[in-house]
Amino acid sequence: MSAGKIVDLNKLCIHTITTKHWSIEEAAENYSKVGVKGISVWRQYLDGRNIAGTGEMLRAHGLEIVSLVRGGFFASTSLDARNKALAANKKAIDEAAALGAPMIVLVCGADPGQPLEVSRQQIQAGIETLLPHAIESGVKLAIEPLHPMYADTRSAVNTLAQANDMAEAIDSEYVGVAADVYHIWWDPDLEQQLMRCGRNNNLFAFHICDWMSPTVDFLNDRGLMGEGCIPIRKIRGWAEAAGFRGYNEVEIFSDRLWSGDQHEFLKRIVKSYYQS
Amino acid sequence: MSAGKIVDLNKLCIHTITTKHWSIEEAAENYSKVGVKGISVWRQYLDGRNIAGTGEMLRAHGLEIVSLVRGGFFASTSLDARNKALAANKKAIDEAAALGAPMIVLVCGADPGQPLEVSRQQIQAGIETLLPHAIESGVKLAIEPLHPMYADTRSAVNTLAQANDMAEAIDSEYVGVAADVYHIWWDPDLEQQLMRCGRNNNLFAFHICDWMSPTVDFLNDRGLMGEGCIPIRKIRGWAEAAGFRGYNEVEIFSDRLWSGDQHEFLKRIVKSYYQS
Numbered sequence: 064m065s066a067g068k069i070v071d072l073n074k075l076c077i078h079t080i081t082t083k084h085w086s087i088e089e090a091a092e093n094y095s096k097v098g099v100k101g102i103s104v105w106r107q108y109l110d111g112r113n114i115a116g117t118g119e120m121l122r123a124h125g126l127e128i129v130s131l132v133r134g135g136f137f138a139s140t141s142l143d144a145r146n147k148a149l150a151a152n153k154k155a156i157d158e159a160a161a162l163g164a165p166m167i168v169l170v171c172g173a174d175p176g177q178p179l180e181v182s183r184q185q186i187q188a189g190i191e192t193l194l195p196h197a198i199e200s201g202v203k204l205a206i207e208p209l210h211p212m213y214a215d216t217r218s219a220v221n222t223l224a225q226a227n228d229m230a231e232a233i234d235s236e237y238v239g240v241a242a243d244v245y246h247i248w249w250d251p252d253l254e255q256q257l258m259r260c261g262r263n264n265n266l267f268a269f270h271i272c273d274w275m276s277p278t279v280d281f282l283n284d285r286g287l288m289g290e291g292c293i294p295i296r297k298i299r300g301w302a303e304a305a306g307f308r309g310y311n312e313v314e315i316f317s318d319r320l321w322s323g324d325q326h327e328f329l330k331r332i333v334k335s336y337y338q339s
Numbered sequence: 340m341s342a343g344k345i346v347d348l349n350k351l352c353i354h355t356i357t358t359k360h361w362s363i364e365e366a367a368e369n370y371s372k373v374g375v376k377g378i379s380v381w382r383q384y385l386d387g388r389n390i391a392g393t394g395e396m397l398r399a400h401g402l403e404i405v406s407l408v409r410g411g412f413f414a415s416t417s418l419d420a421r422n423k424a425l426a427a428n429k430k431a432i433d434e435a436a437a438l439g440a441p442m443i444v445l446v447c448g449a450d451p452g453q454p455l456e457v458s459r460q461q462i463q464a465g466i467e468t469l470l471p472h473a474i475e476s477g478v479k480l481a482i483e484p485l486h487p488m489y490a491d492t493r494s495a496v497n498t499l500a501q502a503n504d505m506a507e508a509i510d511s512e513y514v515g516v517a518a519d520v521y522h523i524w525w526d527p528d529l530e531q532q533l534m535r536c537g538r539n540n541n542l543f544a545f546h547i548c549d550w551m552s553p554t555v556d557f558l559n560d561r562g563l564m565g566e567g568c569i570p571i572r573k574i575r576g577w578a579e580a581a582g583f584r585g586y587n588e589v590e591i592f593s594d595r596l597w598s599g600d601q602h603e604f605l606k607r608i609v610k611s612y613y614q615s
Contacts, residue, residue: 141476175552212488251498281553281557292451292491
């Protein structure tokens with residue numbers, strides 16, 4: 064078996080945002096029908112629902128809950144906004160615990176009104192503040208480095224090296240890294256930083272999709288695996304070599320793919336997953 | 340005088356693409372009227388002109404020719420395309436020599452159909468192939484690392500560290516680096532990589548503009564200095580600390596700024612330059 068090759072669906076997880084127009088009940092039913100084994104739940108899909116009951120519903124469909132998406136947004140020039148973010152993150156941790164999600168993905172945030180270094184300090188301080196509540200709740204926190212094109216507002220953590228630095232500085236088994244190929248595929252240090260991440264038991268999550276050429280929208284023009292130029296299998300091989308045994312989480316934001324038939328889209332996800 | 344602070348226009352250069360709609364004759368006249376001292380010439384502005392004569396015209400307006408923009412695009416899955424790129428780069432070197440430009444900026448290229456490592460090898464091989472002609476012509480080559488959002492097609496060189504690595508590997512006083520704040524502002528290693536670049540006498544050029552929040556177009560939504568979130572003065576201070584004494588080259592692609600009165604835009608460039 065060659066490194067990174069997909070042989071079955073046992074490690075296929077889908078983020079609910081990927082099939083944006085489906086409720087979580089529809090997603091659960093449709094994912095499980097085609098053999099998807101994991102689900103990562105975006106918080107808006109829990110709105111108005113009994114969260115513990117929703118977790119039971121997902122497990123009853125044979126789905127493992129991989130992560131709750133998302134916490135973060137710790138960085139701001141406003142102390143009030145930072146405090147509100149901490150409160151929102153505590154609520155997210157409570158939701159993850161109620162749902163039975165073992166982990167929250169952190170989109171760490173940035174504020175164009177302050178230096179990146181300040182945002183980075185606020186992010187680390189925010190995570191450290193949350194950590195006791197996360198530990199008590201049994202919910203891990205995964206720092207997701209975001210592509211440098213999001214450094215102004217979405218995340219001041221823009222490389223796997225930075226995420227590794229931060230996770231190692233915080234030094235808790237409850238804090239690690241979510242590696243999304245979309246954000247880090249271009250990085251010349253990717254292989255060595257994945258190895259470092261694994262060596263420190265910090266590789267908590269692995270997200271996949273593809274980079275379209277050309278990309279026409281900063282947020283919502285991700286591709287299905289194989290549609291773009293990301294060497295997903297090679298990167299997965301590195302993650303496996305680094306000891307990662309978790310899910311491949313398909314996280315695609317795409318106005319193009321959201322506009323068509325969603326059952327057809329789900330079939331294409333499964334097909335392209337095998338080929339990825 | 341604080342680090343990076345602008346006190347006069349002696350080191351202000353503008354790229355002709357910045358005032359896109361002006362011919363090079365109009366640009367020369369208008370730049371010199373407002374006290375701009377340097378000009379970087381995009382090759383399309385030389386179309387149909389006597390190049391040596393155009394160089395004389397620019398100097399007669401009191402403008403120093405800082406660079407010819409641009410060579411590069413070395414990476415391709417097609418051998419024929421790579422050979423054509425080499426021929427085009429030789430022509431660019433000849434044009435730079437005729438114009439009296441001491442340097443060509445290289446946008447190195449990438450091809451989504453092949454691994455980044457292969458593109459990176461082709462880039463280095465391309466520069467090495469060109470080098471004897473560049474030396475003979477007295478024209479330096481500046482490797483410009485491009486933002487990771489361009490890694491699929493425009494450049495497989497995406498960090499200053501990579502550009503430094505490549506310039507040091509080639510090891511010629513004719514090969515260095517062009518540092519554009521737009522492409523590298525997010526990099527946590529920026530200060531140390533600028534220092535390294537200067538220490539090796541490889542910091543050939545310094546380009547400025549700003550990163551808009553939000554940015555709405557992948558190519559043509561750069562901001563005037565001060566409109567966005569790039570800490571230009573801080574980065575310039577690092578470049579100066581690294582020994583850089585060259586021009587601040589204003590390189591702005593902006594559908595928004597191109598759509599208004601260009602004399603007004605030029606005034607805003609000068610004003611925002613002082614504040615940058």
